[in-house]
Amino acid sequence: MSLKLHNTLTKSLEEFTPQNDNQVSLYTCGPTVYNYLHVGNWAAYIYWDTLVRTLIANDYNVERVMNITDVGHLTGENEGDADTGEDKMQKGARREGKTAWDVAEFYGDDFLKGMKRLNLITPQHITKATEYIPQQLDLVRALKEKGFTYQIDDGIYFDTSKFPTYADFAGLDLDALRAGARVEMNQQKRNVSDFALWKFSPADEQRDMEWETPSNLIDNDEVGKMGFPGWHLECSAMAMSILGETLDIHTGGIDHIPVHHTNEIAQSESVTGKRFSNFWIHNNHLKSGGTKISKSLGNGYTLDDLEERGYTPFDYRMFILQGHYSNEGNFTFENLTAAKNRLHHWRNIAALRHQTHDTIESDSDKEVSLRAASQAIIEALNDNLNTPEALRVIDESFARVENQPLTAIHQQSLNDLLETIDDTLGLQLRDSTPDITDEQKQTILERQQARENKDWALSDKLRDELADEGIAVRDTTHGSVWEYLS
RNA sequence: GGCGCCUUGGCGGAGUGGUUACGCACCGGUCUGCAAAACCGUUUACACGGGUUCGAAUCCCGUAGGUGCCUCCA
Numbered sequence: 012m013s014l015k016l017h018n019t020l021t022k023s024l025e026e027f028t029p030q031n032d033n034q035v036s037l038y039t040c041g042p043t044v045y046n047y048l049h050v051g052n053w054a055a056y057i058y059w060d061t062l063v064r065t066l067i068a069n070d071y072n073v074e075r076v077m078n079i080t081d082v083g084h085l086t087g088e089n090e091g092d093a094d095t096g097e098d099k100m101q102k103g104a105r106r107e108g109k110t111a112w113d114v115a116e117f118y119g120d121d122f123l124k125g126m127k128r129l130n131l132i133t134p135q136h137i138t139k140a141t142e143y144i145p146q147q148l149d150l151v152r153a154l155k156e157k158g159f160t161y162q163i164d165d166g167i168y169f170d171t172s173k174f175p176t177y178a179d180f181a182g183l184d185l186d187a188l189r190a191g192a193r194v195e196m197n198q199q200k201r202n203v204s205d206f207a208l209w210k211f212s213p214a215d216e217q218r219d220m221e222w223e224t225p226s227n228l229i230d231n232d233e234v235g236k237m238g239f240p241g242w243h244l245e246c247s248a249m250a251m252s253i254l255g256e257t258l259d260i261h262t263g264g265i266d267h268i269p270v271h272h273t274n275e276i277a278q279s280e281s282v283t284g285k286r287f288s289n290f291w292i293h294n295n296h297l298k299s300g301g302t303k304i305s306k307s308l309g310n311g312y313t314l315d316d317l318e319e320r321g322y323t324p325f326d327y328r329m330f331i332l333q334g335h336y337s338n339e340g341n342f343t344f345e346n347l348t349a350a351k352n353r354l355h356h357w358r359n360i361a362a363l364r365h366q367t368h369d370t371i372e373s374d375s376d377k378e379v380s381l382r383a384a385s386q387a388i389i390e391a392l393n394d395n396l397n398t399p400e401a402l403r404v405i406d407e408s409f410a411r412v413e414n415q416p417l418t419a420i421h422q423q424s425l426n427d428l429l430e431t432i433d434d435t436l437g438l439q440l441r442d443s444t445p446d447i448t449d450e451q452k453q454t455i456l457e458r459q460q461a462r463e464n465k466d467w468a469l470s471d472k473l474r475d476e477l478a479d480e481g482i483a484v485r486d487t488t489h490g491s492v493w494e495y496l497s
Numbered sequence: 498g499g500c501g502c503c504u505u506g507g508c509g510g511a512g513u514g515g516u517u518a519c520g521c522a523c524c525g526g527u528c529u530g531c532a533a534a535a536c537c538g539u540u541u542a543c544a545c546g547g548g549u550u551c552g553a554a555u556c557c558c559g560u561a562g563g564u565g566c567c568u569c570c571a
Contacts, residue, residue, distance in 0.1 A: 083571095084571075085570055085571050097570090181500085181501095181566095182500070182501085183499095183500075183567090184499065184500065203568090206570090206571065207570085207571080210570095241571080242571065243571080265501095265502090265565080265566080266565080266566060268501095268566080269500080269501095269566065269567060270566090270567080270571065271571075274571085295502085295565090296564095296565070296566095298564080298565095301563095301564095302564085303564080303565075330509095333509070333510065333519095333520070333521095334509080334510070335510085335511080338502095338503085338510090339502085339503070339564075339565085340509090340510095341508095341509075343508080343509090345508060345509085345521085345522090346508065346509055346521085348521075348522090349508070349509065349520065349521035349522075350509090350520085350521080351521095352520085352521060352522090353520055353521065356520090356521095359534085397511080399510055399511050399518095399519075399520090400511060400512090400518085400519090402510095402511095402519075402520075403510095403511070403518060403519045403520080404519095406519060406520065407518090407519080410536095462530085465530075467530055467531075470530085470531095471530095471531080471532090474532085474533095483533065483534075484533090484534095485529095485532090485533055485534045485535075486529070486532095486533090486534090487528090487529095487534085487535075492534085492535090494534075
């Protein structure tokens, strides 16, 4: 069995092999915590959670770092705002009348809570950019000593012309970029693609977040000059200081290919002389209502928005799993409802593990099908995280269960299959489907008795009682089966 | 202006040359004391125009539509 992943570095499907045996180092670009995350943001974390779970299913030990960007990510002109070039954190602070530190803490906590709500595995290292300032300054210093930097009025920049393969990762055409520039770039920059490693605080503005620039980084030895890190620098510094100079896998959004990740590669490899990451995996963007998610359209729903409309985070997780990470998805409530219904159906299959009926003969065909499904799920995921195929496998095997009471041996196979599903897809099918109470079981027996006596009034009354407790009962040729009401 | 991606049935969504994946929805049927569920079945497909091939949703060219990133900063 082998895991294949699409590597942006080579633009091809490659067999994944880590540097060391069964140890995998993984870096995920985390959120900038200046607002709530919306469905599009969350999609990426669900995709990467699936990656982690797939690696684990392949017996790899995963050491994962995910950053939380709490400083230095500047707004661009596509944000729909007039004021561009401002630190997103400062902007959030102004909006809410708080300090940038408060904003970072509030939304950072909300992000971590959201990860739990979606049942995303917590990375071993969740790093805040503001807690890795010394490491970032070390990186700037190393780059400066090797001659890759230059200083201008507003900061210390990386000279991309000194990294000959700069354009390769994203297939950039730098001449075209230059020619296509409609707005004049900062005249002091040497190349259009040069980017700030360390920005100096503006003279006319008091920033909430700033640090003293070490004098040995400044050309004119200006003591006490305050500044803050560039966004790209943060990721390289945090990734390398924890995971080493070469990562096995680096993940992120497709939007990061031409700039953020290109810059990470340039600055990291300029310092180490080694490849920064062997695998780069990028997720496509989710649309909402057929268009890009944007604040002005109000289509960037949060987890709270979904819950207010009666959808759980797991309904959403199922929705995301129905698509492939490399394709554009389209979020609509109609599609979310389809996922919700599918999940509800699955939960009622899961509930069958609590119910046995000894009069049914063991069906070895069914048995084999359930056992093979676990393997087939992992094979689907190993094929570049093909979650739609994994879901198909599950539907196929669930259909074999025929939604009837199981014999004990099927019960065990079903439980094994559910374990695989929960481990790889994180749907918590077992945790969300507890057994009914002894009283409820007794009620079902009484109802069966009433039916045998053709006491329909009593039978219906007991059925209503159970319905009030969220339990439905249906009658099959093999007896009564209970399930959860939606 | 530069670079890229996409176009499969009502809605999603797999599928890289040769048995209408699958899910959700809809309709019909079976079963049932009733109901629900389940099961069975039907109906809607591969944007358009060419080409390659015995054979294309799948490969090539073109057209149309959609969409993303960049274009100060990042």
